[in-house]
Amino acid sequence: MEKAIPVLALALAGLLAACSGGAERYPFNGAYFDAKAGPVDKKQTRAVFFVNVAQASQSLDGARRAGEYEATRYCIENYGTSDILWSAGPETAGISEADMLTLQGTCDP
Secondary structure (H helix, E strand, C coil): CCCHHHHHHHHHHHHHHHHCCCCCCCCECCECCCEEEEEEECCCEEEEEEEEEECHHHCHHHHHHHHHHHHHHHHHHHHCCCCEEEEECCCCCCECCCCEEEEEEEECC
């Protein structure tokens, strides 16, 4: 029984760590991407935004989908709408030399 207590404590700690904090991540085309959205210029308006998707070379289509997902989430959180007017959208964006995909658009309330 004495040996079981440290094992149970370790298992419980692992479960708590897995359940705590952090945003949920979803795979796109079988790959996970780090995507971040933000306003282009905080002083002007939050409606005009960018999305950077790291490690885009894993899957260009997956990176485009991850970027579109993050953009939709950004607009819903900030404006309550998923309507986006793209200036550099998922259909046309390419991967930079830094292995980054960058999208840009405007939330359309």
